[in-house]
Every structure is written in structure tokens, then in C-alpha cells.
Amino acid sequence: MSTETPAEGERLHAVEMSERTPVMRARNLVKRYGRVTALNGSDLELYPGEILAVIGDNGAGKSSLIKALSGALVPDSGEIWLDGEEVRFRTPMDARTAGIETVYQTLAVAPGLDIADNLFLGREIRKPGPLGSVLRMLDRKQMRSEAQRHMGELGIATLQNIGQAVESLSGGQRQGVAVARSAAFGSKVVILDEPTAALGVKEGNRVLQLIRDVRDRGLPVILISHNMPHVFEVADRIHIQRLGRRVAVVTPASHSMSDTVAIMTGAAPPPPLE
Ligand SMILES: Nc1ncnc2c1ncn2[C@@H]1O[C@H](COP(=O)(O)OP(=O)(O)O)[C@@H](O)[C@H]1O
Numbered sequence: 001m002s003t004e005t006p007a008e009g010e011r012l013h014a015v016e017m018s019e020r021t022p023v024m025r026a027r028n029l030v031k032r033y034g035r036v037t038a039l040n041g042s043d044l045e046l047y048p049g050e051i052l053a054v055i056g057d058n059g060a061g062k063s064s065l066i067k068a069l070s071g072a073l074v075p076d077s078g079e080i081w082l083d084g085e086e087v088r089f090r091t092p093m094d095a096r097t098a099g100i101e102t103v104y105q106t107l108a109v110a111p112g113l114d115i116a117d118n119l120f121l122g123r124e125i126r127k128p129g130p131l132g133s134v135l136r137m138l139d140r141k142q143m144r145s146e147a148q149r150h151m152g153e154l155g156i157a158t159l160q161n162i163g164q165a166v167e168s169l170s171g172g173q174r175q176g177v178a179v180a181r182s183a184a185f186g187s188k189v190v191i192l193d194e195p196t197a198a199l200g201v202k203e204g205n206r207v208l209q210l211i212r213d214v215r216d217r218g219l220p221v222i223l224i225s226h227n228m229p230h231v232f233e234v235a236d237r238i239h240i241q242r243l244g245r246r247v248a249v250v251t252p253a254s255h256s257m258s259d260t261v262a263i264m265t266g267a268a269p270p271p272p273l274e
């Protein structure tokens, strides 16, 4: 049992955090669309082994921020580091190649394809030798067994449903496929934009568990969500985005849900950043 008081625990946690190298770090990101400023000097830090929730009102710049981190937009200025090295992503493929997998809010699964095909969409495994390299033949057996392994690790698929068309799955199962795909291919960071927004209570909880599993297997997660109970259930830290920038970082231990929402909406002043 720890004998620290909560305040000491907080402080030690803060010290420990400041001594670790962030997996991902952004400084002073700016993105303007004509006269609209989507990102107004936004910072972000993601540490190893954590779920970082990003919250904010509509228009606060959450999507723009994660698009900058995932190569879907190029910021006008500012810097991004991955494992201590500066990166400049020009396309989503640049970020994927660097180990960052993103599940966007508009769910990117192909309904007519089965789970295995969805898992390997865009990076199909070809047969060895000229059959694959020249004739571009797919190695379905290998993909199926790898899909089985990845989905099995996260407790999603069974031998029965791995060949099932994704359109026959429930919303939560589809979201599970998308999250599993990001966990299977992301080697550094997984970014999820509102993964539980369209789901019922039970399915939402299942996806939350999946997010914890991804974190516990060693991949840090950035979770954008409007659902405060979900955020408070799984987040290690909560990044509060407001008017295009980060105004505070709180934790479920340091702040109540209503205090957090007050900071988010501007009803309460943000606590000083470390
Ligand atoms: N492609 C775009 N063109 C013009 N304005 C945009 C575009 N994308 C975002 N914006 C504007 O930038 C601001 C931040 O948007 P966004 O990053 O989507 O916020 P959030 O995801 O927090 O709702 C909003 O005012 C939005 O209207």
C-alpha cells in the first residue's frame, strides 16, 4: 500500500511524467482556414503507456489537432516530434509508415468484406515469389491466420466469425475491427476519434475495454471523445482543447467531471499548466 497523500501522489506523478520522453509531442501548432483559425498554437504530449483523452467543445480544434498528428493536414507552423525526433508528415501514409494508426470518426471499414480482408485493407499480404510479386496474388491463408491472431489477442474474433462479412456485424463489432486494425498495425501510437459515439451502452463498454487492452499491450492511445463518463473511466490524463489550443491537462483524480467541463466551456479558469 502506498502511504502518499493524494497531493503527494499527484506531484510525484507530475515529476515522473516530466522526466519521461513523450512518445509524441506537438508544439505551437497553427492551422488557419482563410479567416478561421482551427489551431491557434496548440501543444500536446503523449507519454508511453497512457490513454490521453482529448476533449473540447465543437470547433475547439480537436479534429484539426489529430489530423496534424496523423498527416491528414499539414500545419501552417509548429513542430511535431515522435520518439524525440522531429517529423513532418505530408500525407496520412507518412504517419502510418512512422507507426501512427488513426481511426477517424467516419468509420473506415468496407462493409462487404469479411473481418480478415478488412484487417488487411490497403496492405494485403501477397503470395511469396512471382505469384505475389508479378501476378499480385493474395496470400489469403496467411492473412486469415494473422487476422485470427490479432483479433484473438484482443478477444474479438472467433474461428466462426473471422470470415463473416463486416456488414453483418453490429456497430460495436465493426468499431472493434477498426480498433483491432489500428492496434495490429500501429507500432507507436493509436489515435481514435469518437470511437464510442455511435454505439449503445454495452457495445461502448466493449470498445472501452478494447482501448484499455491496446494500452496495456504497450501502445499509447489518443482518444477524442465527447462522452465524459467514458473519458473519466479510461483516461490516464485529459487534454482540454479550447479555442484552438490546449488550455489545461487534468486527470480523473485531480478534477471532477463537472470541474473539467467548466474548464472546457470557459466557465472556470484553467489550472496552470506544468
Ligand atoms: N476544412 C476546413 N475548412 C474550413 N474550416 C474548417 C475546416 N476544418 C475545420 N474548420 C474550422 O476550424 C475550427 C476547428 O474545427 P475542428 O478541428 O473540426 O474542431 P472540433 O473537432 O473540435 O469540433 C472550426 O471553426 C471549424 O469550422
Ligand SMILES: [Mg+2]
Pocket (backbone or CB within 6 Å): 062, 063, 064
Ligand atoms: Mg471534430
